[in-house]
Amino acid sequence: MTTYRRGGYVRGDDDGVERECNLCDWHCVADTYPALVGEYQAHLRSDHPRAWLRA
Ligand SMILES: [Zn+2]
Numbered sequence: 001m002t003t004y005r006r007g008g009y010v011r012g013d014d015d016g017v018e019r020e021c022n023l024c025d026w027h028c029v030a031d032t033y034p035a036l037v038g039e040y041q042a043h044l045r046s047d048h049p050r051a052w053l054r055a
Pocket residue numbers: 021022023024025026043047048
């Protein structure tokens with residue numbers, strides 16, 4: 001498991017959730033986990049279709 005703690009992007013648990021892409025520099029911050037998953041899936045589908053198919 002990888003934990004990302006890069007300066008500027010770390011936020012508290014009650015202040016939203018964040019996801020970084022393992023394949024590029026994309027990252028997203030959202031208010032809720034379902035919203036974040038949706039954003040990440042959309043990113044994978046458009047930018048990494050092969051990874052998206054595997055997910
Ligand atoms: Zn990506």
